[in-house]
Amino acid sequence: MPQLTLESTIYTMDQLSVMPKPQVAMAGRSNVGKSSLINCLAGRRKLAKISSSPGKTRSLNFYGVSPGEFYLVDLPGYGYARCSKKEREKWRLLIAAYMEANSYLKAVVALFDCRLTPQMLDIELARYVTAMGVGLIPVLTKADKCKQRDRAKIQKQWQELLDLAKPPMCVSSKTGMNRDRLWTLLGAAAGV
Ligand code: GTP
Numbered sequence: 001m002p003q004l005t006l007e008s009t010i011y012t013m014d015q016l017s018v019m020p021k022p023q024v025a026m027a028g029r030s031n032v033g034k035s036s037l038i039n040c041l042a043g044r045r046k047l048a049k050i051s052s053s054p055g056k057t058r059s060l061n062f063y064g065v066s067p068g069e070f071y072l073v074d075l076p077g078y079g080y081a082r083c084s085k086k087e088r089e090k091w092r093l094l095i096a097a098y099m100e101a102n103s104y105l106k107a108v109v110a111l112f113d114c115r116l117t118p119q120m121l122d123i124e125l126a127r128y129v130t131a132m133g134v135g136l137i138p139v140l141t142k143a144d145k146c147k148q149r150d151r152a153k154i155q156k157q158w159q160e161l162l163d164l165a166k167p168p169m170c171v172s173s174k175t176g177m178n179r180d181r182l183w184t185l186l187g188a189a190a191g192v
């Protein structure tokens with residue numbers, strides 16, 4: 001399994017600099033499980049900080065993948081109602097500044113909680129990534145929380161809603177479900 005090493009933490013736009021390696025970013029609502037998925041992929045419990053309350057990740061965190069030589073980038077979540085409007089706007093602008101005109105960004109893993117009903121923000125994320133011409137890797141998180149017999153229906157619902165060619169893959173950071181498949185997709189997206 002590849003190793004992950006935290007190489008850069010970015011809080012503000014003026015800290016953004018070109019990181020000259022292919023990049024795949026993790027995006028989605030606060031609490032959907034982005035940082036947990038980084039830990040799952042790394043096979044480590046405390047690499048990325050996670051929390052049961054939303055709004056934990058407050059910076060862009062670049063994890064170097066080796067072997068493979070690309071970055072996995074953990075992003076702050078969107079749609080976190082309890083932080084101030086000003087702070088949410090700051091993160092939105094920081095994420096947009098990072099994503100736009102970044103030729104190293106190869107794909108965005110868009111995470112959706114398999115237990116929650118889709119929101120406009122989720123659809124907007126998928127559209128935004130696609131409109132930028134960047135690869136979209138949709139995944140349904142916390143699949144361990146969802147009954148096996150319901151999974152196919154939920155996958156189909158998200159597939160239709162997001163107008164995807166294939167249903168999104170179910171993952172679980174708790175059980176490691178589909179971790180190896182996701183690694184394969186990440187490597188392919190990064191072109192390594
Ligand atoms: P922000 O940084 O706030 O945007 O959140 P995040 O998307 O990084 O979520 P995080 O990884 O911090 O996880 C949020 C909560 O969901 C934590 O309590 C995790 O333990 C839980 N969680 C994440 N992934 C899974 C999963 O696959 N299964 C289950 N059962 N719980 C999960």
Ligand code: MG
Pocket residue numbers: 034035036049050056057074075076077
């Ligand atoms: Mg996080």
